Amino acid sequence: MQGAGNDFVVLDGMTRLPPVDEAFIRRLADRKFGVGCDQVLLLAPVEADDDEADFRYRIFNNTGEEIEQCGNGARCIARFAILKGYARGPLVRLRVKKGVISVVAESDSERMTVDMGAAKLDYADIPFDPEGLVRRRVGGMMQYGIWRSDVGEYLWLCVVNLGNPHAVIFVDGSVDDVPVGELGPFVQNCGHFSEGVNVGFVEVLDERRARIRVYERGSGETLACGTGTCAAYIAGRLQGRFDEETAFYARGGELLCRSITTLESVTLSGNASVVFEGAFPISDA
Known part of the structure; x- marks a missing residue:
């Protein structure tokens, strides 16, 4: 599927x-x-x-x-x-x-x-250790800066747990130009996420539309990530970037996030398609 x-x-x-x-x-x-x-x-x-x-x-x-x-x-x-x-x-x-x-x-x-229920933002719940990172507040969301010595600037991220840990990075310009295959592992290996982290890169088009790419734990970049999309929506919503309903365009298709009155419950809508059915041998024989 x-x-x-x-x-x-x-x-x-x-x-x-x-x-x-x-x-x-x-x-x-x-x-x-x-x-x-x-x-x-x-x-x-x-x-x-x-x-x-x-x-x-x-x-x-x-x-x-x-x-x-x-x-x-x-x-x-x-x-x-x-x-x-x-x-x-x-x-x-x-x-x-x-x-x-x-x-x-x-x-x-x-x-x-x-x-998807409520997001967790406390350090222990993500889990995330901010020790040694610079911080800045954007709206109702804290951002943390990881120094990139290769380019001489900070990479700013938000941290959210929506059943699993996510780092959300809002980018200037097109998300297509982001070196996801380099920055994803860079954040995952920064030493601040004890259980690893999924890394999302978000291009805001307007309050109701955004583009997203996600580099996941274990899988690398995937064509879409549901929890990563919700984490991006929550981070953006708390920063005043998104509306009550926002469409996210992943490389594999469109996902819709909603939170009408509160961030205590975020819904995610999209397709669920059967590709094929079959049998796979349990043994190697």
Whole structure:
């Protein structure tokens, strides 16, 4: 499946759980020797006493490690549950590592909307250590400067956790001109993010439109990142850059963020499309 070009292998674990060890995930996600994807998603039953969620939703980067959240993946796995007849209606509640999120199908189309909940901005929740960084406040959001000795200037970023950690960088000019493959690892290896970080680069077109590129932990640059898009929206909204509804144009397609009255609940809308179905051997034999 894919959502705005962010592509996934979705595993059906409702009746039988497949292996999700690192070796199997890496083999499955390999674009030359496996199926190939940005992340592997697993749909599984919840515990018998879980009254808050309908399904368990687990996410693995293509390098094998399990991660906390993926907004584009949430829309895809919820639609998968609907298409397979596991879900009883258009509302699908998914238990992730750190809570429960809800996804709603919009009529009979591929379009799905996920409520990503509230963002975390405290250092410990991201987690982020600002020690030694210069700071400046823009609107209601703090920015942190990392010195780039190669160009002799600061790289300014905002930090947001939306189920997983994000650094958001607003750029001057076109996001196409940003050396994402260099700056993404530069921020990830700066030593201030103990659990790693996804790095988003945002070009603001106006209050209702923006362009975005994201360099993700483990996956590198992807065609879209749902949590990264929401993190960019939250950072921009707090700085007065965005409206209550803002469209983000990723390289893989359009994603829409909304927060009508409060940032305590941010929704993400976009497609959730089936590319193909098939069987993959569990053993190497």
